[in-house]
């Protein structure tokens with residue numbers, strides 16, 4: 580296979596506060612190839628967003644220590660100087676975050692905010708370029724939207740503005756961090772379809788950060804499942820969702836509500852919560868919530884098992900558990916879902 584566009588090797592993010600060190604991201608490795616669609620899935624608090632921010636050193640520099648390697652087109656972003664890193668941000672890797680209201684500047688017109696992403700254009704050409712980008716995102720009346728302040732736009736329209744800003748420098752990788760969490764379900768689907776269409780048109784790779792497996796099925800090619808700051812399973816989406824090997828992945832799949840489930844079928848969840856980074860369990864971090872645990876799980880870290888192009892972090896054992904197939908989860912490119920997508 581070709582050299583990856585992005586290769587993350589043993590990434591760790593450590594915070595030191597009041598003399599106490601915590602490592603919410605520990606030894607994450609992942610790859611994204613040019614034009615590929617890759618998802619990182621896990622519950623809140625698993626380190627997904629911190630991993631995404633660390634790719635371009637956006638984690639709070641005064642408190643966070645980032646180690647490992649983040650090779651983007653072969654160059655380690657963790658060692659780049661400020662000027663080169665600024666080029667990677669935007670032109671190489673662009674972000675769409677989950678809350679557009681918090682990401683946009685409330686006292687700047689939309690066109691001025693998009694123009695900041697177009698520094699090479701003459702000032703006189705920037706408004707037209709901003710309107711052109713907003714048109715590509717499907718915003719109704721893009722000329723009016725360009726002159727508006729963010730508060731004059733709906734949440735879905737604001738997220739389209741964020742997409743226009745992300746696309747302005749024609750990045751090679753779009754990192755979408757829970758891009759639809761703050762939107763209603765109908766708008767979620769419009770925005771996700773728009774991301775699909777635009778990344779196709781611009782031939783961009785996508786790294787989607789989400790807790791929603793329904794978004795992964797049918798849209799993404801490979802998936803990394805994160806738990807407690809580690810990747811616990813990875814592989815092709817079709818394989819991982821059809822035959823999950825890690826109990827946590829099976830738990831996430833069981834928690835997805837199905838539209839065709841019999842009436843009054845109780846919703847399933849994974850008992851307990853993600854442990855805090857300052858109290859990672861000694862052995863497998865999932866052991867306190869795992870129904871397959873055994874004594875060694877509580878004392879020893881399970882090994883990474885690599886087989887058939889997949890990885891999972893668990894003691895070798897016969898596979899059990901009922902799985903939902905990707906077809907049951909979602910139709911082609913996620914546009915004909917048979918699941919009830921969770922409300923944001």
Ligand code: SF4
Nearest residue numbers: 863866869876881893
């Ligand atoms: S190592 Fe043990 S506790 Fe951890 S996921 Fe595997 S079976 Fe469960």
